[in-house]
Amino acid sequence: MDRRLAAILSADVVGYSRLMGVDESGTFERLKACRRELVDSAIEDHHGRIIKLMGDGALVEFASVVDAVQCATEIQRKMPSRDQGVSEEQRIRFRIGINLGDIIVEGDDIYGDGVNIAARLQGIAEPGGIFISGTAFDHVAHKVDVGFSALGEHRLKNIADPVRVYRVLLGPGHTGTVVISSRARSRGVALLALAGLLIVASAAVVAWQWPHKQRASIAVLPFANLSDQTQDYFADGITDNLITDLTRLSKLDVISQNSVFAYKDKPHLLADIRRDLGVRFVVEGSVQRMGDLMRVNAQLVDTVSGDHLWANRFDRSGADVFAVQDSMSRQIADALGLELTPSEAERIARPPTANLEAYDYYLRAEQAARTGRRSRMLEALALYDKAEELDNGFAEAFASDAHATAFVWRSAYDDVLQSALARKRAYDKASRALALDPELPSPYAVLAIMQVVDRRYDQAIASAQKAVSLGPADAEAHMAAAYVQSVTGNHADATAAVDKALRFDPNPSAVDRYTAGIVFYLQRDYERAIDSFKRAGYGSQGNGEFVTPLAMAYVRVGRIDEARATVAEAQRLMGGRDCLASWRLGNAHFRGQDLAFMLDALREAGLPEWPFGFQGDEQNRLQGAEIAATVMGKLLQGKTEPSESPALMQVQLDGKAAFRSASQMMTEKISIKGNLLCEQSENAFGRADCGPVYRHVNLAGETSYAYVNSTKVFYFSPAQ
Template sequence: MDRKLAAILAADVVGYSALMEQDEQGTFERVKAGRKGLFEPEIARHHGHIFKLMGDGLLAEFSSVMDAVECAVALQGGLAERNAAVPEDQRFQVRIGVNLGEVIVEGDDRFGEGVNIAARLEQIAEPGGIYVSGKVAKEVEKKLAFAFEAMGEQRVKNIAEPVPVYRVNLHGQPRRRLLKARRLRDRWLILARLAAVVAVALGAVLGIQGWWKSSGVAVDYASIAVLPFDNLGKDPKWDRIADGITEDIITDLSQSDHVLVIARHSTDVYKGKAVDVRQVGADLGVRYVLTGGLQANGDRVRITAQLVDAATGADLWSERYDRSGEDIFAVQSDVTAKIANTLGSQVGVIRKSQLKLAQHKPPNSLTAYDTLLMADQMAFTPVGGITKDGLIEAEKLFHKAIDLDPQMARAYVGLAYVYSYMFGYGFAVSPEQALSKQLEAARKAVELDPNSNKAHGALGQALAWNGEGAQALVEFDKAESLAPNDADTLALIAMNINQEDTARAVRLSERAILLNPYYPNWYNISLYWSYFFSEQFDKSLKYVTLYQNPSLNEISFTAMLYGYLNQPNEAKKVAEEVLKQDPGWTAEKFVTKWSIAPGHNSELVAEGARKAGLRACATAAELKGNPNMIHMKSCDAERAKAASG
């Protein structure tokens, strides 16, 4: 008796007996046609096979759990399309269950708990729905385009232990918007219309407006197909590595919430073929195509990658990575993450290309995504540096993007950072109001897209800056778990935890620049803060001086760092600039602004100020004038001496 691990899909027709009673021959023919015209082809296309047919359902086996879930989604989408094209009395619905477990193999049949749980999940699923086990959700939730809604542990017939059950949320905003081929996209549009009609008819609030409406957004966003990387050598063992690189790049790129990535099974058809990328773009409905290959030579391996504009055939970016092949899996992880971050980060190649396209459009034809791109550029990567006017204009543009698409979570993320910059750079008329708006925008972003690492990162920062440190760490952990290879997310977390957990902050900062060597200016903040509080002053100075268009914050740190590194002349020169910008600067004032808690870290700032020739301690009058100012014990004696003198 053979056993193996398999993904099992169970599907049956809802109310089959009643349908047969009403119209036996018609129901039989319609169900048979649906099986032949939709279910069998889709299951085969997703590399599965049907091992059991019943009058009202079927059981299918897949070697890949990702294929099983994607197939289930495609089946429900395809059935909705077919239903939309026939009279209501000729429609039927199915429910689907998917489980991952061990099965007993007996000829062409499959038995065991792996099959039984899939069948039980199908029985408790709602019409038109897909229920999966906890094992399935755990395996695929970070790799597929659909949110998984926890339904709790369910007791099902003939299964001793409760089964953790998750519903595939076809109507929520996806965590990663993986594009399919154009025909699949059309299918979803039809499903959207049907779902909207059902929602209105039932008076239900399904929360589908944003994503289904954004089938428009999906086309609007940057879309990319990653073609299978070629093994350019003769050794077949490198085929597996080439496939792994392709898979990893797709997964890592999918973490970027403004890049839509074609699922791998839609690009596998091009493996080993000479293709015209413009035709690939037309076939799959994408703007960009990434190609690449690897070639081993002795103990070295060369990996190449090239990004092409599918509309024009123009090369946008190419890179070559030469590495030792001794630990190829480490090389694979390193190179794929770098490629993904170079292409998909905040200042990545794709983002810049999309911004150029938007800037050449007439103002009245700008989409929500175009507007978002220009707001991002205006706020966070302006040519002349961050300014108050630029942030105000960016705020207007983010609001315009929201007007065009009220469900665009990324625009609320942008707003949250605009308010944080207004506060951080001292541009806000009311700092308290800026922090309040930051928190409000970040909460809205998470509400709209609870599976976005960017939204959770923005909320983490907003909570931290609003004094809710413990909850902030929860959000940061969620953001990192959703996107462990997203350099922007890692740098953001590091920037906000460098006082509480300096070791983690340093580790995340260093990994961020490893993943994204062409990192944006703001990464330097996380680097110099993290190194400062870990007392690696030479490294901190390196990154604070790399920061472009420094504000008073960077200048203050620079003065303190020169003090710590025993460079008094440089420290004095920079300290003079600090006092020129803020004659009343003190370390206590500085730690208050940045909520640096009294203790080791605040004393580190105070000692740096003294070494730079700056005032560490506020006067008694200054403290009285600002009762919220954080004061340091090391300043008590100084104030007492001043009072007695």
């Protein structure tokens, strides 16, 4: 037995027995012609699969509920033009019901409530009409050129739970509308009256909870792009900016972009969204660009009742995009009963830029940056540059640029932008954004992360606090605060900040899950750390850098075998590059005892001290003076692990140096610290990367050396 989610269309001929009784052969021939000339072709055009044909009806399966409704709409709109020479009483008319639900597949047939609900909806539809279920409506609203009338919940025969029912409105004047029927309204009034009685009866009990209960929670799902694929970025931009506007309302909790974009181009159910995102309300819609014109459809849905509290269609010029976004935000706030303060109204009404070309580049940059991929990050930074060149007062562009650049810097994407350049760019862009708009929380969050890595702890704490005060519903601000508090040893505060961030971003990025994992680990909440690290590492296409920390959490709960297997998997993903030395260097801004708490567990899990599992012979290790005599003022020629590709290091007597290999070329400063050789460059957050040097004499009596640090194993021989 196989199960799957499918859209089911059930169609039936109205009064079939009566028609056959009046004119059996004529009815049969006209029905055959109708199927041949209209029904079958419509089903084929919309990718349907006919499950069965009965004498008076059909059962059809579709992979897409949009296709199912479009097919039904085409049939019902064309039916009135048929049978023109036949009396009204003898005309063939269909009733159609559509449901999206779970079905049981057995051979070529299908069964289950998913099918039964479609059949029951067909049975209560009016002649020539289409009734669809609430689950179907949730996926199809504003994605086809029809309107809908909400009929409230119905009890259907042999179906356990009530089903939300919607009538499809076929007239051209109804396109994009959602009408609340008198039946649904009266039911809502009755429920409100009952709710009022219950509130009065229980007011004394719940009075202390009232401020919390008053806060509305909402998710803006990615708006569907009804234009060609090249316009995806524009639809995403409408979504992003609506989220940004709603986040500015003090009485509204808004789910972040990161979590809602997990639903992009994927089917969803209101119940799933309510459970996964913890929201009461959902905004969804569609965007279509037609030359200089655009059409934006949007609706506000209650995830508990399924009722549509608001819906509207905006047919405007593309130049009016900001006015449309302003109108949507205000109308949604009004539908939720929220009264905007003067500052909130002014903030929402303020366009981010007057230059539409700059705005277009900005939206394209945002789409590229959202992927987090190296190649797209390079594209994003170039697009931000173009937006900023066209409008040097575009604060949001500078803020997003800073965020993307800080991600490149923190992820050590040196092939996108070298560390020192990324660091400077992120600081510059964040500072420019705040000079233009001091009320933006994002630049402060960026500064907080960079300052704490630079060990400017007091400044980092101040920046994090400012980000949270300006963006109390901003997940990025809370996660930045969590990281800063964790680095500075305030683990309880860090955990509280993570919990707040997860409230607004239940499905965070891999790097934020990694941050949460570190916070939970240092707070000794190992089960939550394990869950966060698993989601970070294995939910990010196997990013080995996020897989390794899972091992240290396993060690703390005694799962040593799993810890060692995790390290082995991370090493496989990273080609053996990860090591204790890289963890020590990359996390040197943490408190000493916290860093030791991480390193000790990773050591027990089997993470090697040096990359590629290098182990030197301590008897042949050089002392400081020997290292200086071997390296300073010399050209070091050799090869690097693991590819054994040729490499050169030219070191001057004053320590200025250049290193070049097949994959790397950089200038740096060489120094001797104790018995270690240290490289300091724009990489590794500008920190000195130190390691030992070993002598090796082969059977022919020839002497060579090996230098190892957190990132390289360099076998070399010196020349003058």
